[in-house]
Amino acid sequence: MGYPTKVSIARAAQWLGSAVVAVSLASVLAACSSHEDPRREPTPLTDFKPTLDVKQVWSASVGKAGKYLFQPVAVGNDVFAAGRNGSVIRIDATSGKTIWSIKVDDDLSAGVGSDGNLTAVGGLDGTVYVLGKDGKQLWKANASGEIVTPPLVGNGYVLVRTIDGRITAFNADTGEQKWSFRNRSVPLNLRTTVGMTFAGGTAVLAGFPGGSLAAINLETGDAYWQTPVSYPTGVTEVERINDVAGAPTLVGRETCAVTFQGRIGCFEAESGRPVWEQPFSSYGGLTADQSAVISTNDWSEVSLYDAANGQRVWQNSALKSRTLTAPTIIGNAVAVGDAEGYLHFLARDTGVLVARVKANGSGISAPAVVAGDTVVVQARDGDIYAYRAQ
Template identity: 35%
Template structure:
């Protein structure tokens, strides 16, 4: 039986194998196990600067409680309802607030707010300075992604296919964008992103949409992935990772679909390559990095999408999304390891273990520090050393 700490992509993979009628031999069954780690030559070190345990993250319900970083603070939440603010440099606690409900989505930060959501669809905005509640709004659908905060609004995506723009001062709904959901989707939903007054959001139907942050009017919609196959599981093409906006481009990737680079102005496609991931991509050193749903790691040329390298030495280790930190690419895995890869070759250059529970929540690179949060609630700040 799969343990409660396992991520949903493993469950989906097993279900797909069953539905598609794969009668595996004993040798094939062995291939469902995570690849064992081998010794590497370490040329860099990820050194712990500080750590705090904030309490468990509910992996059974696939809570992806990504911390937020703003104004010299790291804001993090656990599944029991606690929200913490820590000094970014020292890890010293600044404040703690209990919202008195299990947290399912967050933490969104911006314009003086830290925003989380609970499993009942309530969105709660806290004051960044002291953690006091500024407002709370009840929505019709559950929120399991990180709210986007900026341009005078808080934008949330619900599991029932809605994008909602809430007034950042009062929490009142300003606008709503509806999406028809496929028959079957993954558990997670993508976190929207606000950039220069535009909301970019990945949808469960494999499309990326750009909306005006002020009124929710659609600017463009572009398909990232096209469902394939006859079985519903084969046709799952969710975008579960937040879009990445860099300059005039937007990058996005889907499950069982593609990774794409689009024009942020009109959604015009620059390039697209076959890929499958549950996570966001990251960009650095002229490349786009992606953690595959199978545990592979890939690098694509940022200009034309040509594959630069692939690393298949972490297969089935349920990787987090990648972070470009310093001059290395870092991914977390199901055993609490962080793996550092050379961005030019994909070879391992460093490895450290921060916990024995999975690190599947997106890593955060911020200046000279990398932040990682395990399912056990171990929040760690690390520095790169050579």
Template identity: 35%
Template sequence: MKKTLLALAAAAVLAGCSTPSSQAPTELEDYNSIAEPDVVWSKNVGESLTNYLVPSVVGTSVYAAGDNTIYRLDAETGDEVWSFETDAPIAAGVGSDGYIVAVGTAKGELVVVDAEGKKLWSTFLTSEMDAVPLVGNGLVVVRTADTRVTAFDAMSGQQRWRYQRQAPSLTIKNASGMMFFGPMILVGQSNGYLLGLSAEGRPVWQALISEARGITEVERLVDILGSPMLSGDLLCASAFQGRLVCMNAQNGQLRFTHDVMAMTPPAADERFVYVGNTASELYAFDRTRGYPVWKNEKLKWRGVRAIVPMSGVLAVGDSEGYIQILNPESGDIIGRTQLDGAIVSPAQSYEQGAIFQTEEGEVAFIKVQ
């Protein structure tokens, strides 16, 4: 049986070092208040059963899920547009292209509704979903814990294709994702590879992000973290306790790579690429040449998971629900607020801010005035 690790149990595992249970989070220090974040709106959608619940922002709508309910919220106000209840707690989602909304339940069922909250179809999968479903191009693509990537017709639910590869015996539990990239579907693999599948489900490209190292199974974990990051002509990915790799999005040529013992997927703005390591130390690299710009150690062991640039600053969420606002030029903390519950899933950019979701189910729109 495939084994999994909870993110907080594997979050800061370093070769030869102790686990996060023995590491006290760094105490937050006073800071020079320059850019305080504003909680524009907040709504509780219910607790997260897993670390695979991520809000989806399409147009002026936020699709979020918690407990056994899917919500469509107005992105400007947080008002509920509609809700839909599933037969079991929601374990993975939300995937949406604005027309189709898809989630996976704890019973291994894929549930698909339309933009008005009416059920279109559902089907039971071969295993529980371990990634946020990818919706678009007339497809709903899911990845399950038995390593199968399966594509369904978005309207009818008919299976289009399936791809499977052998999985390692141990993986981490993180909000993995997939991404459309030209004619391909990019899928992060648990063996440290970023895989490109054709529209027909055939493997057509792959890139090694990080190789397994060490002796124990834990030391050899190299799961791709979150979704690949596409920013202009730059495509980046990171692997758990492994490397950050950035390449030219047009031809796949390597731009730069850094061994950072990664714990977060990469994020980028016009000038820098950001990533956090297993100790919650944050790095910024020049996006053109890849040289290091700064390293922030003031959030060490605080379980940093969500990193998102917004409105000229960098927002960082941690396992105590704090959102730190950093100066992207220096990495200095210049603002702070707190939500209810740990922030373990990626934040989603919206307008001049970002949408965050906590384990306790708080979904909040954060901006810096």
């Protein structure tokens, strides 16, 4: 498979549209730019015979992402999205009708999180804004740091994560801060979205720079357990970057996670004990269900692993170096977006291409989401596109 070099760090920066390293940025990127790798040229798209008919059913717009990553979120049949200019929108995914649209008085760096009743977004200065079911602002609070990860809303809490890895929990009704959890610091880390996932109503799962995964008590902010997904390797600090990427998944009794320059694997959600692990490297994250764990590696190769034993079932390299998003499972297909604005659909059982649609030329950096039978993706210029299989 081959682990990424410093060129991979530069590629990750391009994927995010912003700086990828939080510390010593100038020296790292200077080192990266001095190495050219012809293998990083995007693989040209080739013609194929589609076997899945995918059609656009509506579109909307919410505002440009700028240098940040804005991913929509689906709750039931509704889709929530936000843009850097402070715009937040709620859309009925079935009809494409806007339910409400508002603009907070701030530039945003993260959004959006919602449980359908409350919706939260993060401002550039660390302010979290919480909106009610009608879109009106209920409260705001400060998380004491830059927010680049969408807030997690539910179980009576609004959880906010800042760039330094600190997770702060607020009472969802009042905005009162309840607790703060911070993992050990590392010299360098990826400047990327590292999501959080509820584990029932008692814990939140989160990954951290340095390669660790933790289950945190929702009531107290203490860790039930913390375990390494992988360990840093290499000589230089750049080579030792080993962050958990994306949000951990929770399927049944297992949680799965992937690291940059590390491993992909699944763990017992109750104890953190490893179930299986394989060498892997991703800065985008993964997705999973009862039978499969799927991720996109640094070379934009998509791999599906058997969720039970960790054996790789297939790998698709047809989109290599096209700066793919993390995958999204859509029935019998897997969808990934690319930097040129295409949304590709792969057959779940074989990994072969079955459909392709073009959103727009601004590129897709965030994974698609599924609301009912509708697939929704947000382009970097803020345009939102919805598709359905016919």
